[in-house]
Amino acid sequence: MKGSSIIRNAAIQLSIFAIIALVPQTKALTAEQTCPLVKNNTYIGDPNDCQGWVFCTNGKAIYGKCNDNLFFDSANGVCDYPENVACNLNVETMCAGLTDIYKSDPNDCSKYCYCKDGETKCNKCPSGQFFDPNTISCVWATSSSCVANSPCLLAPNGFIGDGKTCTGYLRCGSSRVLSSGNCEEDRYYNPLNGMCDYPENVKCPGSPSKPPVSSEHIPPKDLCKKDGQFYSDGETCRGYFYCKNKGDTAKWGQCPKNSQFNEATQQCNDPEKVLCTKDRCDGTSKSFMAVANTNCKQYFNCNKGVENGQGTCPKDHPYYNEKAGVCQTDKLDYPICS
Known part of the structure; x- marks a missing residue:
């Protein structure tokens, strides 16, 4: 990149300055910001240490470290040899061994660096723009593929909350956002169990005290024999009944789109990993x-x-x-x- 694309982007900045107010967060998320978005008792990466991991329990962060100089692989939740783990916590480690190449700043979407012979020179994009590593240019933030500000950067593969709305969720893979979506109108995404849940069960600003009740899915009598148990609704591939406490009347809910409920794992899994004989087209974006x-x-x-x-x-x-x-x-x- 010769810098011409950055100059061109700067030239048009004044004509559309109004969108700057809509620009998303530029900085990398902390573990404390990421933990409330993932399932309970999940390991995520430590944003400050390649060897470090963070155990997220009840939305809180507990820090730890891999043994024997191993790096933590956040996508798969394991400690592995450094050569098998992509860990770019800072510009120095990111540019090590690289020459004549532009890279995104791993901690700030608005910055980019030129790596040459082990040295780095960093610059910042015009206000309201992010550096896009795919096009090697500064683009408007909504068009960038930068992941520095994405919760998927630290989280394992699978579904997590988007951190922006009560209903939104992301599907992460290899530290990137693979897809995003929203729960149905009367459900909130619950990061602690990875499901679209009744609003009263989700800690989210503005959550109503009483959830709407669906009359379409009636749970079997005396279904709730254990605390905190999920059961298939027996009618759909995505639907489940949830028993908060033993003896309760179970409440119906649905997995996010492009996933199906697996009673054996008590989770929403990829559809191919669930043997369901019901309507498998329901909730999928596949053809x-x-x-x-x-x-x-x-x-x-x-x-x-x-x-x-x-x-x-x-x-x-x-x-x-x-x-x-x-x-x-x-x-x-x-x-x-x-």
């Missing part, structure tokens, strides 16, 4: 979903979350890979393919 009990040789045609017929993979590629979205030659070991 095709495998049909249960067919060894993944058949698939549903899904249109905006609604089933619209079925299909069969060709004989030379007989197995439908739901995760990849293709028919393939090799058998699959996903639970839905059993």
Whole structure:
């Protein structure tokens, strides 16, 4: 990059200065900011130490460290050899061994650095803009792929709260945001259990004292035999009944879109990891979903979350890979393919 793109961006800044008020946070999130967004008793990365981990319990952060000079891999929640872990906590470690290349500042989306022969020279984008590592230029913040200010940077793969709204959630993968979404109108996203929950069960500003009641899903009598237990609703792939206390009347809820409820794990999992024989198009953004009990040789045609017929993979590629979205030659070991 010669700097011309930065100059061009600066030239148009004055004409659209009004959007600056909408620019999201530029700085990297702290562990204390990230913990309330993840499931209870989850390990995340320490933003100040490549060897460090943080145990998030009840929204609080407890710090620790990997042994034997290992680095903590936040995406997979394990301590691993440094060469297997991408840890860029500061400009110095980020530029080590690199030359003639531009990199984002790992702690500030508005900054970028030029790495050459182990030395760095850093600059800041014009006000209201972030450095985009994909285009190697300063762009308006809403268009940038910078992850320094994303909670996914420290969190493990899976669903977490977006930290902005009561209903919003993110799906993280490899320290990046893979997708985002919102719970239904009468539900809030509950980071402690990773599900769309009744507002009274979620600590969020403005949460009503009494949740709306759904008359469409009636729990079986005497379902709640344990405290804090989730049960499949038996009618949908995403729905579940939640028993806060033993002897309660269970309350119905749903997993976020593009996930399904797994009673065995008591979590919302990727659809291919759940053997559900109900409507598998419900809540998915995919165009095709495998049909249960067919060894993944058949698939549903899904249109905006609604089933619209079925299909069969060709004989030379007989197995439908739901995760990849293709028919393939090799058998699959996903639970839905059993």
